[in-house]
Amino acid sequence: MKYRNLGLKLTPQRLAILEYLEGNTSHPSAEDIYRKxxxxxxxxxxATVYSTLSALKVKGNVLELTVDPxxxxxxxxxxxxxxxxxxxxxxxIDIPGAGSVAxxxxxxxxxxVFKSHVEFYGLCPSCKKKAKAKEEDSHxx
Amino acid sequence: MKYRNLGLKLTPQRLAILEYLEGNTSHPSAEDIYRKxxxxxxxxxxATVYSTLSALKVKGNVLELTVDPxxxxxxxxxxxxxxxxxxxxxxxIDIPGAGSVAxxxxxxxxxxVFKSHVEFYGLCPSCKKKAKAKEEDSHxx
DNA sequence: ATTAATGCAAACACTTTGCAATGGA
DNA sequence: TCCATTGCAAAGTGTTTGCATTAAT
Numbered sequence: 001m002k003y004r005n006l007g008l009k010l011t012p013q014r015l016a017i018l019e020y021l022e023g024n025t026s027h028p029s030a031e032d033i034y035r036k037x038x039x040x041x042x043x044x045x046x047a048t049v050y051s052t053l054s055a056l057k058v059k060g061n062v063l064e065l066t067v068d069p070x071x072x073x074x075x076x077x078x079x080x081x082x083x084x085x086x087x088x089x090x091x092x093i094d095i096p097g098a099g100s101v102a103x104x105x106x107x108x109x110x111x112x113v114f115k116s117h118v119e120f121y122g123l124c125p126s127c128k129k130k131a132k133a134k135e136e137d138s139h140x141x
Numbered sequence: 142m143k144y145r146n147l148g149l150k151l152t153p154q155r156l157a158i159l160e161y162l163e164g165n166t167s168h169p170s171a172e173d174i175y176r177k178x179x180x181x182x183x184x185x186x187x188a189t190v191y192s193t194l195s196a197l198k199v200k201g202n203v204l205e206l207t208v209d210p211x212x213x214x215x216x217x218x219x220x221x222x223x224x225x226x227x228x229x230x231x232x233x234i235d236i237p238g239a240g241s242v243a244x245x246x247x248x249x250x251x252x253x254v255f256k257s258h259v260e261f262y263g264l265c266p267s268c269k270k271k272a273k274a275k276e277e278d279s280h281x282x
Numbered sequence: 283a284t285t286a287a288t289g290c291a292a293a294c295a296c297t298t299t300g301c302a303a304t305g306g307a
Numbered sequence: 308t309c310c311a312t313t314g315c316a317a318a319g320t321g322t323t324t325g326c327a328t329t330a331a332t
Binding site for chain 4: 150151152170171172187188191192195211212213
């Protein structure tokens with residue numbers, strides 16, 4: 001099975017969390033994960049979610065995002081990518097972008113940069129469409 | 142006086158906070174601000190710090206940063222700039238960078254981007270120097 | 283005189299911890 | 308069997324809120 005080599009004991013709880021996370025691009029919080037997995041697994045506790053996330057983070061199988069001012073979000077996509085935060089609906093959307101952004105030239109010597117992460121603040125496709133429709137509507141009136 | 146046009150009542154507490162923030166590049170947390178200002182102003186309460194920060198944020202005089210996983214940090218520099226988080230000493234350092242980073246070309250139509258913020262993860266000048274010294278030391282041994 | 287701001291304490295939200303019981307390896 | 312993991316509850320942070328008092332305008 002695909003999770004065999006994680007170096008973690010594969011409890012049913014962990015499998016349920018891993019399955020929920022697999023390919024998930026919704027950047028769920030611990031609470032989000034708990035709610036979902038709790039359905040199929042009523043005995044699951046929130047502490048277990050936190051402990052599993054912590055273990056996965058250490059193993060490098062999950063990224064802890066600090067894009068939400070209220071709570072940590074988790075991302076099973078550990079490949080380098082960026083995020084757009086929709087200022088309207090607050091959705092967090094993956095934005096491809098492999099290479100690390102470069103520091104301004106004159107600073108390159110002073111710092112060592114290992115990775116970078118870009119937060120775009122704007123409108124997601126859905127909210128952009130709505131805003132455009134609203135704007136056109138106001139022209140007609 | 143320079144804070145007259147904020148549209149806020151200028152209480153001594155607020156003046157003390159504004160003065161502490163003026164030109165400050167340390168990205169302090171609410172607690173940091175409280176501790177400092179509490180010295181010269183023993184009656185100052187933490188709730189007042191939070192309420193003042195909230196008012197300043199609304200007025201656009203302070204930025205609330207979400208770069209620290211543990212707490213919010215505040216930045217009186219509201220001009221567009223980026224940040225480097227030193228993975229060694231955890232310091233947050235301003236990195237110039239005016240223009241908004243561009244989205245990947247093929248996504249430009251779907252999204253609307255108003256601003257962007259780059260987080261660089263690496264070593265600050267001081268920690269880079271230390272790391273280099275240590276490395277050279279190990280060559281000699 | 284009005285009305286917003288203060289300070290305190292209580293409430294809240296998120297996350298971590300201690301520990302006995304459980305169950306993978 | 309052994310030791311990591313679970314679930315629960317309690318505790319720990321950071322932040323917000325309610326409210327009577329105070330003070331800026």
